[in-house]
Amino acid sequence: MSPVAEVRDLTVTAGGATCVDGVTLGVAPGERWGVVGPSGAGKSLTAAAVAGLLPPGTTAGGSVRVDGTELVGVPETTLAEVRGCGVALVAQDSATALHPLLAVGRQLAMPLRRHQRLDRATARARVVEALAEVDLPAELARARPSQLSGGQRQRVALAAALACRPRLLVADEPTAALDGPVARALLDRLDRALAASGTALVLVTHDLGVLAAVCEQVVVLAGGRVVEHGAVREVLAAPAHAVTRELVDAARLSVPEVRA
Ligand SMILES: Nc1ncnc2c1ncn2[C@@H]1O[C@H](COP(=O)(O)OP(=O)(O)OP(=O)(O)O)[C@@H](O)[C@H]1O
Numbered sequence: 001m002s003p004v005a006e007v008r009d010l011t012v013t014a015g016g017a018t019c020v021d022g023v024t025l026g027v028a029p030g031e032r033w034g035v036v037g038p039s040g041a042g043k044s045l046t047a048a049a050v051a052g053l054l055p056p057g058t059t060a061g062g063s064v065r066v067d068g069t070e071l072v073g074v075p076e077t078t079l080a081e082v083r084g085c086g087v088a089l090v091a092q093d094s095a096t097a098l099h100p101l102l103a104v105g106r107q108l109a110m111p112l113r114r115h116q117r118l119d120r121a122t123a124r125a126r127v128v129e130a131l132a133e134v135d136l137p138a139e140l141a142r143a144r145p146s147q148l149s150g151g152q153r154q155r156v157a158l159a160a161a162l163a164c165r166p167r168l169l170v171a172d173e174p175t176a177a178l179d180g181p182v183a184r185a186l187l188d189r190l191d192r193a194l195a196a197s198g199t200a201l202v203l204v205t206h207d208l209g210v211l212a213a214v215c216e217q218v219v220v221l222a223g224g225r226v227v228e229h230g231a232v233r234e235v236l237a238a239p240a241h242a243v244t245r246e247l248v249d250a251a252r253l254s255v256p257e258v259r260a
Contacts, residue, residue: 094157105141
């Protein structure tokens with residue numbers, strides 16, 4: 001099967017500095033990759049490039065293909081099409097991107113109608129389904145984000161990302177703003193929603209426990225470069241690079257926690 005995402009020799013420069021330097025990565029359908037590394041390693045910029053959402057002031061080189069469509073050096077219109085349904089992003093602050101006063105259902109339905117050209121009734125049904133996938137009741141479609149808890153808002157952001165049934169979800173520290181039990185509950189929903197839809201995942205996390213619980217493959221970045229990659233279980237059990245060893249030592253992760 002052709003890969004969902006193919007990243008080849010990706011570079012991202014900002015203000016004359018090379019922040020991502022030659023990253024290569026292939027994501028197969030349904031596969032779950034974690035991206036870890038110290039602060040400033042280039043994890044977020046790599047994730048943003050894969051999602052076609054690099055911030056202004058940055059320039060990408062190399063190649064990022066999602067579902068066969070090139071994202072580097074293409075017009076915003078092409079990126080917008082791919083973001084519609086090929087790839088979706090959920091970030092630490094995704095919940096804050098929701099309009100606080102606009103009903104949840106309307107916000108989730110808008111991209112479905114625009115990108116998938118669903119009629120009103122079909123979009124509404126899909127919104128209810130997307131909310132159910134993250135364990136939120138249909139009535140919540142009528143609520144405004146300002147009426148919800150932080151955890152509920154982040155679940156809505158996750159439902160919004162998954163509503164179009166993207167082939168790839170890019171999640172950049174999606175639980176960083178949530179406390180322990182709420183974060184675990186969100187990851188549990190993410191896990192189940194991905195399993196149900198067969199959506200592949202690229203997950204940026206600083207938490208090796210989260211990595212081990214959610215992902216099968218990992219890429220370790222340092223200084224914008226890939227220093228190690230492979231199966232999570234193997235990399236965490238026997239880290240080959242000093243940076244990975246430091247991360248593992250810091251997390252004091254026990255091997256039985258690692259996802260099979
Ligand atoms: N919009 C931007 N403009 C200029 N430089 C940036 C921008 N975004 C990131 N950088 C720089 O690029 C480098 C990599 O940043 P990035 O956010 O990808 O790292 P990270 O591994 O996600 O770090 P953290 O774990 O701290 O979030 C850093 O040196 C950062 O200062």
